[in-house]
Amino acid sequence: MMRFKRLVLAFSALAISNPLWAAWPDDKPVEVVVGFAPGGGTDLMARKLFSFVQKRLGGKAQFVVVNKPGASGELGNAYVAKAQPDGYTLGIVNVPTLLYLPMVRKTQYQVEDFQLVARVVDDPTVLITRSETRIDNLPTVLGIAKQTPGVISVGHNGDGSNGELVLQLLRSTTGVELTGVPYKGTGPQKIDVIGGHLPLGTVSAGEVPELQKGGTGTVKAVVQFTSKRSAALPNVPTAMEAGINVLMSSERGVAAPKGVSSDIVKRLESAIAAVLKDPEFLTAAAADAPVIAFLPGAQWSKSLEQNQKALKQMAANRK
Template structure:
């Protein structure tokens, strides 16, 4: 009889572990994935298209919920994620170079060191896009106009520290011209103004604008892509180097978690993302398929550290907030 209380305690403990609240990650509750840009942009679409395929590889009870917190080039979303509990139930979609550049130029709501990179998904060329009927038929024509009428050419970007904003600064310095940068909360808003004739040039990532790939019935043209050589995704678009301007800038997008998430969870996520990116069904529906460039978290961290060093001179001359 003296063993009955112990047996009862064991049964009680086992019954509690069977309750949903005691389930192991990722079955316990939905995983919140925070996106720092508005719905409909490249970052948002990448996450929403890929995550169902990642979810399948984490088990039948895994569930992702995408939460958009646009503003300040991803700073609001990154700050929110950095303050979250490091339990694997809050992830961030991070964008390079803004992820590390924003804290280099201001007192931001987060620091890159507060995160662990999980995996890079895409490395997307930055492109200068214009309406099909734009008077600019080349990057050199845009530069010539800017020399003759300083500040007359409007160029859109997705916020301070984003690849588009940095590219505008690099273009102005390389060409010795004054440009008119205009900040947007996302690529969707840029595209609306570009097609509506309210914006001269959109600085976007190639994968964010299907119109550049023949998906928009010739509504948009690419003036230049900011890569060392023409890429497979935009073989018809010349590089800035071909116009005599040494400007290189791409947009990397992937997933990160608050520092302290258990290593086994990070490994499962990294592996699930790597497998999802090879899924034929995902590749058949994704507009990012030509710019997919997977990197494991540790390797992406090393690449990010190199990129941060390369942009130090630009950060030193960048307006401080």
């Protein structure tokens, strides 16, 4: 009996010394912050992923996706970076934007403010346009822009987004200037492309199949900026096939404020890894399934070192 009482006291002491860990995530909803407008690739991925993470963690776990668009995702990133590191505020972060913005301007966050939890996808960047346009490939885009400067406008998600960086790389590689138009997310971009108000948009490969609707949609993909054709878009040519060496993708994953409990990080990481193998999730998130590229947080952080080198060079060459 005495031994049992000691065990009870020991467990009680552990709970008192780690009250947040003991309660998480059952005592209140967890905010999942998306720094872009609803309807884009980041937003859609977050909503699908965390509905399954919630089931995986069980109990009273509840995850609520909150959109905080603006400043190329900086507003959302800053909100997460400044939150209490208690596991109740998470963010969906996008690379290259997360890394690049602090290189070119004073931002409200630094990369070191985050604890990376897991990479979810590595999604190639794609140019899209309305199906009936005469633009069918990247050389046509560049030819029109060269002959009639300013006539080709391309949407992107703001400074440092994968779309904006693609325009930089195309300019430095081909000498052709495309007119960039900043948006608060690919959701609004897609609406304007479909409505005929924007000639070209930059989205991620995982967003395109839904827009094409099996060939019956009003949008078509022009080119994807990857070394080989993505499984998501096997019929869409790459820039490299046209002899233009421009590569760009959007790595999206989950991050928490620096200082969050390692136990919480491990639980989230394990839950995300399990969800990404779940056949039910892969069916529900069919567009994302071909671009899933899970990495644990520590490995993702290590892999970004090479990205930082390339981005620093781009930042140094920025106009």
